[in-house]
Amino acid sequence: MASEKFSVYPAGVLALGFWREWLLRGSLSDRSSKCGKPNCHCANGEPHPSVYLLQSHDGKLRQICVPKAWQDRVRHAVSDYRELQRLLEEVSELEWKRLQERKS
Numbered sequence: 440m441a442s443e444k445f446s447v448y449p450a451g452v453l454a455l456g457f458w459r460e461w462l463l464r465g466s467l468s469d470r471s472s473k474c475g476k477p478n479c480h481c482a483n484g485e486p487h488p489s490v491y492l493l494q495s496h497d498g499k500l501r502q503i504c505v506p507k508a509w510q511d512r513v514r515h516a517v518s519d520y521r522e523l524q525r526l527l528e529e530v531s532e533l534e535w536k537r538l539q540e541r542k543s
């Protein structure tokens with residue numbers, strides 16, 4: 440039965456799989472930059488904080504600036520992706536052990 444099968448999975452896998460909407464692979468990098476406008480405060484003082492998402496894609500590293508309004512959502516999506524990956528690894532490890540012990 441499906442419920443029996445699911446019961447061997449760490450609960451978090453199901454929770455993440457069904458309840459979270461956003462998953463994003465990559466890592467976030469906090470940077471600061473100058474916008475280039477000569478009158479801006481950043482020209483002589485504090486640079487503008489910015490957040491970039493870095494991701495390896497087709498063997499290359501790509502990056503995208505994350506606008507402020509998206510930062511919370513993207514941070515959650517990135518950490519959920521990691522958590523899901525960790526949980527999947529746990530599930531895989533369980534299956535490996537079952538195979539090893541020939542337990543169905």
Ligand SMILES: [Zn+2]
Pocket residue numbers: 473474475476479480481482487
């Ligand atoms: Zn500026």
